[in-house]
Amino acid sequence: MPEITLSQAVNQAIAEEMRRDETVFLIGEDVAEAGTPFKVTSGLVEEFSTDRIIDTPISEPGFMGLAVGAAMTGSRPIVDLMFGDFLFLVMDQLCNQAAKIHYMSGGKLNVPLVLRTNLGATRRSAAQHSQSLHALVAHIPGLKVAMPSSAYEAKGLLKTAIRDDNPVVIFEDKLMYQDKAFVPEEEYRLPFGKAAILREGTDVTLIGTSSMRQVCEKAALLLEQDGINAEVIDPRTLVPLDESTILDSVKRTSRAIVVDEGHQNFGTTAEIASRISEKAFYFLDAPVVRMGAMDVPIPFSPVLEDITVPTAEGVADKARKLVAGELIHAL
Amino acid sequence: MYTQMAKIRVFEDNANQLYLDAKMPGLTHMYSGEEAVAVGICEALKVTDKITSTHRGHGHCMAKGADFRQMFCELLGKVNGYCRGKGGSMHIADQTNGNLGANAIVGGSMGIATGSALRAKLQKSDDVTVCFFGDGATAQGLMYEVMNMAALWKLPVIYACENNGYSEYTSTDEIAAGEILERARAFGIEAFSVDGQDVIAVNRLASELVEKARKGKGPFFIELMTYRYHGHHVGDINRTYYRSKEEETEWKKNRDPIEILGTFLKTEGIANDDELRELYLKVRSEASEAVDYAINADYPDISEVDMHVFQEG
Ligand SMILES: Cc1ncc(C[n+]2csc(CCOP(=O)(O)OP(=O)(O)O)c2C)c(N)n1
Numbered sequence: 001m002p003e004i005t006l007s008q009a010v011n012q013a014i015a016e017e018m019r020r021d022e023t024v025f026l027i028g029e030d031v032a033e034a035g036t037p038f039k040v041t042s043g044l045v046e047e048f049s050t051d052r053i054i055d056t057p058i059s060e061p062g063f064m065g066l067a068v069g070a071a072m073t074g075s076r077p078i079v080d081l082m083f084g085d086f087l088f089l090v091m092d093q094l095c096n097q098a099a100k101i102h103y104m105s106g107g108k109l110n111v112p113l114v115l116r117t118n119l120g121a122t123r124r125s126a127a128q129h130s131q132s133l134h135a136l137v138a139h140i141p142g143l144k145v146a147m148p149s150s151a152y153e154a155k156g157l158l159k160t161a162i163r164d165d166n167p168v169v170i171f172e173d174k175l176m177y178q179d180k181a182f183v184p185e186e187e188y189r190l191p192f193g194k195a196a197i198l199r200e201g202t203d204v205t206l207i208g209t210s211s212m213r214q215v216c217e218k219a220a221l222l223l224e225q226d227g228i229n230a231e232v233i234d235p236r237t238l239v240p241l242d243e244s245t246i247l248d249s250v251k252r253t254s255r256a257i258v259v260d261e262g263h264q265n266f267g268t269t270a271e272i273a274s275r276i277s278e279k280a281f282y283f284l285d286a287p288v289v290r291m292g293a294m295d296v297p298i299p300f301s302p303v304l305e306d307i308t309v310p311t312a313e314g315v316a317d318k319a320r321k322l323v324a325g326e327l328i329h330a331l
Numbered sequence: 332m333y334t335q336m337a338k339i340r341v342f343e344d345n346a347n348q349l350y351l352d353a354k355m356p357g358l359t360h361m362y363s364g365e366e367a368v369a370v371g372i373c374e375a376l377k378v379t380d381k382i383t384s385t386h387r388g389h390g391h392c393m394a395k396g397a398d399f400r401q402m403f404c405e406l407l408g409k410v411n412g413y414c415r416g417k418g419g420s421m422h423i424a425d426q427t428n429g430n431l432g433a434n435a436i437v438g439g440s441m442g443i444a445t446g447s448a449l450r451a452k453l454q455k456s457d458d459v460t461v462c463f464f465g466d467g468a469t470a471q472g473l474m475y476e477v478m479n480m481a482a483l484w485k486l487p488v489i490y491a492c493e494n495n496g497y498s499e500y501t502s503t504d505e506i507a508a509g510e511i512l513e514r515a516r517a518f519g520i521e522a523f524s525v526d527g528q529d530v531i532a533v534n535r536l537a538s539e540l541v542e543k544a545r546k547g548k549g550p551f552f553i554e555l556m557t558y559r560y561h562g563h564h565v566g567d568i569n570r571t572y573y574r575s576k577e578e579e580t581e582w583k584k585n586r587d588p589i590e591i592l593g594t595f596l597k598t599e600g601i602a603n604d605d606e607l608r609e610l611y612l613k614v615r616s617e618a619s620e621a622v623d624y625a626i627n628a629d630y631p632d633i634s635e636v637d638m639h640v641f642q643e644g
Contacts, residue, residue, distance in 0.1 A: 037499070057467070057470030124358075294636065300356070
C-alpha cells in the first residue's frame with residue numbers, strides 16, 4: 001500500500017470521482033491553476049479543464065448558492081471553501097437552502113453536493129482562520145458531516161460523500177495536509193455512520209474526531225506506560241453518528257473522554273458525552289469527560305494559542321484521574 | 332508623505348526578514364508597492380477620522396499613525412503589541428488613531444466602515460470613515476448591500492478600492508465583470524479612478540472627497556490603480572503562473588511610489604538626494620531599534636488567554 005499525504009488523498013478522491021461521473025465538478029476560489037493555497041487540487045485543471053474545475057470570485061455565498069441550484073438540477077458539485085471560518089458567509093445557502101430542500105419538497109427535490117472545508121488551530125492564523133466549526137453544521141438537520149482523521153479516511157469518506165444524494169460537509173484538518181498514511185491502491189469507500197476502533201482497551205474509551213484521534217492515540221501510549229489500557233475510537237462522521245460502537249465500547253470500559261477541536265461549549269463533545277450518559281448510564285464508573293477547544297476566539301500569540309487546544313498530555317492526565325476514581329466532575 | 336511611505340516600505344522589509352528568519356509566527360501579506368494609496372488617503376484624514384483595513388493592512392496602520400514598536404510586537408505575538416498579541420498581522424487595531432482594525436475576512440470590514448459612518452451621521456459628528464479593500468473584495472455581496480444604504484442615507488464613508496490587479500493568484504479581469512467604478516455609480520455614488528502610485532494625486536483627490544463627505548455630500552468611491560511587489564503572502568514565491576517577472580520589474584523600476592515622489596521633490600527643489608537618503612536611513616534605524624525591542628519583549632502571560640472574551644463591568 002502506498003503512503004500518501006492527506007492532500008494527495010483528497011486530490012485522488014476528486015479525480016477518481018470526476019472520471020467516473022461527469023456530472024461532478026469542483027468550484028471555489030483559486031482551485032484551478034493555483035490548486036488552492038494548500039495545493040490540494042493541483043493538477044486537476046490539467047485533466048478536467050476549467051469547465052469542471054471552476055475558479056470563482058471571492059463570493060462565497062454566491063458560489064455556494066450556485067452549487068445548491070446545480071445540485072438540484074442534475075449536477076454533483078464539490079464546493080471548495082478555503083477556510084472553515086468562511087462557513088459563516090455561506091450559512092444561509094447551506095443551512096436554510098441545501099439542508100432543507102429535500103424535506104420541504106416532501107422528498108421531491110434533493111441536493112447532492114459536497115462542501116469541502118477545513119478546521120484546526122495552532123497554525124498562527126488568529127481568530128478568523130483557525131476555527132473548528134463542525135458542530136454548527138452538525139446541528140442542522142439535513143446535513144451530513146464527515147471528519148477525516150488521516151489520508152486514508154480523507155479519501156474514503158470524500159468518495160462516499162460525492163456519491164451521497166444529500167448535502168455533505170467534510171472538514172479536513174488544515175495542519176494535516178502534509179501528513180502521510182497508507183492508502184490502498186484499489187478503489188475503496190468508507191461508509192458514513194461507521195466509527196473505527198483504532199486501539200482496543202479495557203480501562204477507558206477515548207473518542208477523538210479529526211486530528212484529535214492522533215491526540216487520543218498518543219495519550220493511549222502515555223497511559224500504557226502507567227498500565228492503563230485505553231481504547232481509541234474515531235467516529236469518522238458526526239452525522240450520522242455511530243452510536244452503537246461508542247456505547248458498546250463505553251459499556252466495556254466504563255469510562256469515556258470525548259476529545260474534539262471545536263469549542264467545548266454547546267459542541268460536539270457535549271453531544272457525544274450526553275448520548276453516552278443517557279444511554280450507558282448504568283455502565284459508567286465515572287462522569288463522561290469532555291475536552292474541546294477553550295471557549296475563547298483563537299488567539300494569535302503562540303503561547304496563548306497552544307493552550308487552547310487539547311493535547312495528548314492533557315488527555316492522559318484526565319484519563320489517569322478518571323481511572324484512579326478521582327472526583328473529576330468536581331474539577 | 333515621503334517619510335510615511337518610507338516607514339511602510341521599511342516596516343515590510345523588516346517583517347519579511349522576520350518571516351524568513353522564522354522569528355514571526357504565521358504568515359503575512361506585504362503592502363510594499365502600494366504605499367501611496369494608504370499615505371495619500373490617510374494624510375487627508377484627521378486623527379478623529381476612522382479607517383477600516385484589510386489582511387494587507389500594515390500600510391493602513393502606519394499611515395494612520397501607528398508606531399513601529401507596537402506594530403512589531405503585535406507581529407511577533409508579544410504583550411506590548413497593539414492587540415496584546417491576540418490579533419497578529421491580520422487584526423491590528425489602533426483605536427486612538429481611528430483605526431478600527433484590519434480584517435482577515437475579505438470584504439468583512441465594509442459593514443463596519445459604513446456603520447461607523449452611520450454613527451457619525453446619527454451623532455452629528457463630522458468625522459469621515461474610509462473603507463480600504465482590494466479589488467478581490469468587490470466580489471462580496473455585502474459591499475453592494477452597504478453601498479446601497481450609504482447612498483440612500485448619504486453617509487460620510489469613502490470606499491477605497493486598492494486595485495493591485497490580483498486577487499490572490501488570479502488576475503482581476505478573471506474575477507470582475509464590467510467596470511468596478513460603474514457598480515458604485517449604479518447606486519448614484521460618485522466614483523473616481525486615480526493612479527495609486529502617485530501619492531500627490533491620491534492625496535489631492537482624497538482631500539477633496541473627505542471634505543465633501545464631512546459636509547454630508549458622501550458617500551464616494553475611489554479606485555486606486557496599484558501593485559503589490561511581493562507575493563500574495565510571504566511564501567508565495569513561485570508566481571510566474573499568474574504574473575510575469577517582466578511585469579513585476581516594470582512596476583518596481585518605473586512606477587515605484589516612493590521613487591516617483593522622490594523625483595518630484597528633487598525636481599521641485601524641495602529636497603535633494605542626500606536629504607532623502609538620510610531620511611530613509613533614519614527610518615531604517617528606528618525600525619531596527621523597534622524590531623530589537625519586539626524580539627526582546629515578553630509574550631503575554633497565559634492567564635490572558637480568556638481575558639477580553641467579554642467586556643467586563
Ligand atoms: C471571505 C474570504 N474569502 C477568502 C479569503 C482568502 N483570501 C485572503 S486574501 C484574498 C484575496 C484578496 O484579494 P484583494 O481583495 O484584491 O486584496 P489583495 O490581497 O490583492 O490586497 C483571498 C481570496 C478570505 N480571507 N476571506
